[in-house]
Amino acid sequence: MKILTGNDLKSGAVVWWDGTEWSLYVDDAVDVGEQAEEIMAREEAARRVNVPYALEASLEDDGKVRPAHIKDRVRALGPTVRPDLTLKPQSPEAIDWVI
Numbered sequence: 001m002k003i004l005t006g007n008d009l010k011s012g013a014v015v016w017w018d019g020t021e022w023s024l025y026v027d028d029a030v031d032v033g034e035q036a037e038e039i040m041a042r043e044e045a046a047r048r049v050n051v052p053y054a055l056e057a058s059l060e061d062d063g064k065v066r067p068a069h070i071k072d073r074v075r076a077l078g079p080t081v082r083p084d085l086t087l088k089p090q091s092p093e094a095i096d097w098v099i
Helices: 033-045 070-077
Strands: 002-008 014-017 049-059 065-067
Touching (some): 002 033, 002 070, 014 070
């Protein structure tokens, strides 16, 4: 699975491509396959995202998207040593989330 990430040009927040727009939540990310370069070029030219890049990820059995590299997991959820600073899951029922 290949997903896209970058930084929102207005806020600087880490964002993930959900198929139509950019989301704060990695679980919204979709597999872009061979379309990665085209989407990144279009979105960067439209000045919606800064420095987009494609990365490998997997779709877990529970439906969560998990970036393959720890660097991107930290980008997705926040620091590993300060849980109080992490991005909380979208769903209030989600209690079992670990980098």
